[in-house]
Every structure is written in C-alpha cells, then in structure tokens.
Amino acid sequence: MIGLWDTTGNEVVKALAAERRNAGGVASGMALTLIVVVDEKRVREAEAAATIAAAAHPCRLLVVVRSDVDRDRNRLDAEIVVGGRLGPCEAVVMRMYGRLALHAESVVMPLLVPDVPVVTWWHGEPPDEIATDFLGVVADRRITDTAQAADPIEALRQRARDYAPGDTDLAWTRITPWRTLVAGAFDTTEAQLTEAAVVAPPTDPTAALMRGWLRSRLGIKPRWERTKEFPRMREVQLRCANGDELTLTRDDSMAVFRRTGQEDRLLPLVRRPLGDELAEELRRLGSDQVYAEALGAFAGLTNLDRRSGQRVHVWKDPSTARRAEAGVTAHNSTSTVS
Structure with a gap:
C-alpha cells in the first residue's frame, strides 16, 4: 500500500x-x-x-x-x-x-x-x-x-x-430472486394471469419495480397493498383465469410458495450482501431492456430503452445553488420583518 x-x-x-x-x-x-x-x-x-x-x-x-x-x-x-x-x-x-x-x-x-x-x-x-x-x-x-x-x-x-x-x-437487483421464483411458478401451467398484488411498505422501491415488472410482462396493473408491519416487500399474490391462486411470502431467509390444490413449498429467498448485488450488476455491461420496461411501466413512461445512450455533461455548481437558496431565504426573512 x-x-x-x-x-x-x-x-x-x-x-x-x-x-x-x-x-x-x-x-x-x-x-x-x-x-x-x-x-x-x-x-x-x-x-x-x-x-x-x-x-x-x-x-x-x-x-x-x-x-x-x-x-x-x-x-x-x-x-x-x-x-x-x-x-x-x-x-x-x-x-x-x-x-x-x-x-x-x-x-x-x-x-x-x-x-x-x-x-x-x-x-x-x-x-x-x-x-x-x-x-x-x-x-x-x-x-x-x-x-x-x-x-x-x-x-x-x-x-x-x-x-x-x-x-x-440496486433496488432492481434485489428483486432478482423474487422474479426468479415468480417466473418459475408458471413452468407447470399455461393459465393466463388476471390479477396480481404486492404487499410491501409504501416507501419500498423494490415493490414498485416488482409491480412495474409484472405490468410490463403480463399487461396487468398489480395492486399495491401497503403495510408498515414489515420493513421490506413481504408478499406477491397472483390469480389465474382458471381460479388458481399463487402466493409467494417471505419468511426470514425463506419463501413460502402456496398454490391452489398443492402442498405448500419452502424456497430459498436470502437477502444478499451488497457486494453480491454489485457483482450481479457488473455481469451486464450493456443496456438492461427488462429493467427499462419495468421502470417505465412503474413511472408511466414508454420506450425508455429507445433513448440515446450518450449523455452530454451539464455543469452544475452545488455551492452556487446553495448561495442562491441562502439569498432567497435572507430576502424572504427581510420581507417578513418589513
């Protein structure tokens, strides 16, 4: 060193x-x-x-x-x-x-x-x-x-x-295990999905991206059942056209998968270290079209992946912004005193 x-x-x-x-x-x-x-x-x-x-x-x-x-x-x-x-x-x-x-x-x-x-x-x-x-x-x-x-x-x-x-x-990276388990639930069925819901805190960005991903992939608008009982996304609920219901519920480092007419199953759903999340993103060095579609579906914007990948630097001096803000505050204070 x-x-x-x-x-x-x-x-x-x-x-x-x-x-x-x-x-x-x-x-x-x-x-x-x-x-x-x-x-x-x-x-x-x-x-x-x-x-x-x-x-x-x-x-x-x-x-x-x-x-x-x-x-x-x-x-x-x-x-x-x-x-x-x-x-x-x-x-x-x-x-x-x-x-x-x-x-x-x-x-x-x-x-x-x-x-x-x-x-x-x-x-x-x-x-x-x-x-x-x-x-x-x-x-x-x-x-x-x-x-x-x-x-x-x-x-x-x-x-x-x-x-x-x-x-x-990295909020997108954190739902990779969720997306893997949800996608795997449809390996044995061809039934169309008609409804979906995500149970999560109201400030959880992973839940927002999960809803965006389901909407972009399946063409439905999942509900967000907001709860403050859990610190992060707790559950994904799915309903099929044939009446089957599928639920994936986080339980510590495991997930309980429930499906109509079948026994409950325990599946791994481990919260990964930050380094593992970073390593996953470094595997892809180009554009992530699936993320762009999920993000756009959440925000109500389309064709994010068709935007230019080149950015032009915009100079911004944070100290100038702070001085301007301080000047406005001082002016407002003077006006109030007057």
Whole structure:
C-alpha cells in the first residue's frame, strides 16, 4: 500500500504504475474500471462491497470521496492498493477537498484502464440528474440505489425521467430472486394471469419495480397493498383465469410458495450482501431492456430503452445553488420583518 498526502493526479498515476511493477502485475487482465462515488462515512461499506465484486470481476477500482467543496484550498489525498486488502484488483482511494472535488474527472480520467468498459456506482443518495456528474457521463454503465434516497419512490420516478440505456438501480437487483421464483411458478401451467398484488411498505422501491415488472410482462396493473408491519416487500399474490391462486411470502431467509390444490413449498429467498448485488450488476455491461420496461411501466413512461445512450455533461455548481437558496431565504426573512 502507498499513501500520498496532499498530492497531485500525476503523482497518483506514477505511484500506481510503480506499485503494479512491485506487485509483479498481480491485477493484469482487468475486465472493467469501477468508479465508486461515496461519502467519507460510508467508504468502508463501499470498499467491502467492491472487494466481493472484484473477486468475480477483476477490475481497477477508483473510489472517489468528495468533501468540503466550499473549502478555499484544494487538496488530494490518495491511497493505492494493488492485490492487497481490497482483493484481486488495482485500487485507488482518492479523497478530494475544495473545488477539486467538483472536478474529480481531472484526476480520474488518466486512471481509467484503456479499452475496457467503465462502470460508475453511487453508494449513497443518487444524483437527480446523472448528466451533472461527469463520472456518470463517462461511464458505459451507471448504478444507483434509490433505497438510500430520502424519498425512495420519488427517486425511482426521477430515475425513469432521467433514464438512459446503461442505467440500473440496486433496488432492481434485489428483486432478482423474487422474479426468479415468480417466473418459475408458471413452468407447470399455461393459465393466463388476471390479477396480481404486492404487499410491501409504501416507501419500498423494490415493490414498485416488482409491480412495474409484472405490468410490463403480463399487461396487468398489480395492486399495491401497503403495510408498515414489515420493513421490506413481504408478499406477491397472483390469480389465474382458471381460479388458481399463487402466493409467494417471505419468511426470514425463506419463501413460502402456496398454490391452489398443492402442498405448500419452502424456497430459498436470502437477502444478499451488497457486494453480491454489485457483482450481479457488473455481469451486464450493456443496456438492461427488462429493467427499462419495468421502470417505465412503474413511472408511466414508454420506450425508455429507445433513448440515446450518450449523455452530454451539464455543469452544475452545488455551492452556487446553495448561495442562491441562502439569498432567497435572507430576502424572504427581510420581507417578513418589513
């Protein structure tokens, strides 16, 4: 491991090359570059998840930690690890302070592995518009997590409005086991599905995407039976035209599958670690058409997968927005006093 304090982008590039030589090319044959955008308080979580994902997908891991963008003095601290505690990858953890944090691409771009896909993952509240973050514009695939937003359902709607092919969300990844079990329930029947319902908390984005997936696949509008009794999606209920009812109910790490005229069955439905969810999304480096259709069905938007996959960077200075907001607040306060 090499630690560089108050350094420059050029020094980081040189140090990474030197560490690769010292390690004897441990991380050759990389499949992609994974850029992780994360706050300081969640760096360890992101590193743990990326380590699991890197075991399945050898990559160059670039962790970008932005802090204190209003600071007068710019500063870059970097930690370089090759084939060490972060698994079989080349990792650079970069902490950026001051205005440099708003131009992270100036440090990140020279570190991208040539001729391999770039994936950007935001481990935290997703951006409102991905085009305002150059680290999203440069990526072939972009991973967000609406479950971490203050209003997950509205954040999911925003993901639909802002969607471009290559986008995905970990809320979608989390229903892969559910979708597998639901789809498997129809292996032994050709009966048409006429009704469906999802039992889940009102703020659960996985339930919203499950409803969108059922609607896009089956052409029906599932009900959302909202409950606050459970922390996450609890049950999927299906009714067929022949009168059969199918129910899949979560019970800890298992699911109980009930079907009219058959014995109940126990099926695995394990909540996977974040790293396994990330590794699943790294298996697909192109557009996910099924996700686009499910997201569009939930949000009431069509043809999301036909949008352009190229984004144009839109510069946005958060400090300017904060100053403008502070000015409006001060003006309103003055008006009230007058």
